[in-house]
Amino acid sequence: MVYKLLYALGIWKRNPSLSKHLAFLLESDTWSKEELLEYQLHKCKEFLEFAYTHSAFYQTTFDDYNFKPSEFKDLEQLKQLPTISKMTLIRYNRLIHSSYPFRKNFRALTSGTTGESLAFLKNEEWDSQNRAAMFRGYSWYGVNPADKNGYLWGYNIEPKQTLKIKWLDRLQNRFRIFSYCPEEIKNFAKNLKGAKYLHGYSSMIYEVAKLVNRSGLKIDHDLKMIKGTSEMVFDSYQEEVQKAFGLKILSEYGSAESGLIAFECPEGNMHIALENVIVEEEDGEILVTNMLSKSFPIIRYRLGDMIELADKDFKCDCGRAHPVILNINGRVGVKIIGKTQEFPGRMIYNVIKNLSVEHGIVLNYQARQHIQGIIDLYIEQTEKDSQCILEKELKKYFKNDIDFNIFYGQNLHNMEEKLNDFITTIG
Ligand SMILES: [Zn+2]
Known part of the structure; x- marks a missing residue:
């Protein structure tokens, strides 16, 4: 109870607009495809106009391609614009950043596979709307983000940082593993009592599940959701995790710069959060336009994954009209x-x-x-x-x-x- 209160206070301070955005997304969750597409088109136009007005990079690009955001009336028109890559975001970083004076920004830093890191500013509404999309996904499983949760990320945490992270975790009603030894995993598993969800790298969730199964540890848990991020999920992971916790790992798809792209529904389909992003598929490759990214506009971004979209007429049994990504087929060019x-x-x-x-x-x-x-x-x-x-x-x-x-x-x-x-x- 105390933690939930602390959590609400933390959110109110860090992401003041979050509850408003979450309320909206919970409503649009039941919209028809027509309603969704109409909203998306309207939001995209507004976003393109914003980028044109406030980002020197896009002003030049749009002019070079004779693209007029004020005349935008069909998503197909996006194809007139060039695609960008992580390299573009790094090289033209300063020019891409918008000049608009946001009241609040967060610093984001991502590391690339080639070693280059990308730093950018994320305005509060971007961050909040993105979180709202994630929390909407949680709501599909009856999970409240303030619920007690187990977190399985890299264990390689510097000792100096341990205390700070423990404190931050506590504020988020979260616990994690700090070293990979059976004793720690056992403690982690015991801590799952009262936890509502478990999240992190699926390979690590798998390792914990394996230990739980092997040690015959009886865990009295009430988990409603296990969420894996940014990794392939082997069938064997699902088997082991199912055996240990009675649930399968669901996938969340996205990145820091693209935002949350899709979230898996209880029927096992990854629905695109099209209130926030536009997904295009070109020769099997995903292109993302992140309509939230006003402080650092990201338009037609080559995220680097090969994807397979569901048919236009595909209907998910869960009833949501949001389009579905059937498969993520690995990295481009490997x-x-x-x-x-x-x-x-x-x-x-x-x-x-x-x-x-x-x-x-x-x-x-x-x-x-x-x-x-x-x-x-x-x-x-x-x-x-x-x-x-x-x-x-x-x-x-x-x-x-x-x-x-x-x-x-x-x-x-x-x-x-x-x-x-x-x-x-x-x-
Ligand atoms: Zn569904």
Whole structure:
């Protein structure tokens, strides 16, 4: 109770406009597709006009492309504009930032895979509307963000910071693991008593579930939601997590710069928060326009993921009219280099997924490529019964163009960062 009060106070101070935005999103949650699209178009026009007026970068870009936001009346017109990448956001950072004097800004910092980091200002309404979209997702599961929650992020926290983080966690009614040892996990699991949700990297949720199952720990929990972020979810994760907590991991999709793009509904479909973002798909790649990003406008942004959108007429059983992202198919441009040809980076994932669907063989893996034509495949499971069929399946897809070294019984997780299914140092 005290924590809920503290939480409400914290929100009121940090995100004064949040409750207003959440109330709106809870209402638009039941809108028809026509209503949603009409709202989106209107908001997009307003956002484009804002970017044109307040961002030197977009003023120049729109003029160069002879794009007039005042004449915007169809989302298709967005295609007249160029796409931007993380590199654009880094290189033209100062020019992209809008000149509008926001009353309150937050500093955001994200690190890129190539080591370059991106820093930008997020105005309060952006941050609040984004949180509102996330909290709407929570509401689908009967979860209040102020509810007690377990948090599984990187464990690699500097000792100096530990106290500060513990205090911040307490304010958010949150607890986490500070080191990966069985004793800590046990404590974490015990702490789940009274918690309503668990969130973090899905590979770490999986590790905790595994320990809970192995130790036969009886946890008296009342979890309503387990949310995984920014990582693939193996079938085996779901099995283990289901066994430990009776729930499956649901996905939330987005990034700091794009904002929350989609949230999985109880029917298992990822609905796009189209009140906040516009998602385009171009040759399988996602382009995002973040209509909240007024302090640092982000228009037609190449987030770097390959996606698959559901059919226009697709109807989810949950009744929401928000369009659905069926699949996130890995990163753009990641390639497996064979002796004579190249393969999409997602191909190994597909083989492993196929093993599970067609042969009931569930494997956790990580593939690494350092030399052309050779891949090391690390597999967590120890049973080698599947080796023969795995090799056969790999051959079916890759012919003799790749030699696979398969290692069973491997520890895949370093417990510090998210787990990549494919790491390549070539290509
Ligand atoms: Zn749904």
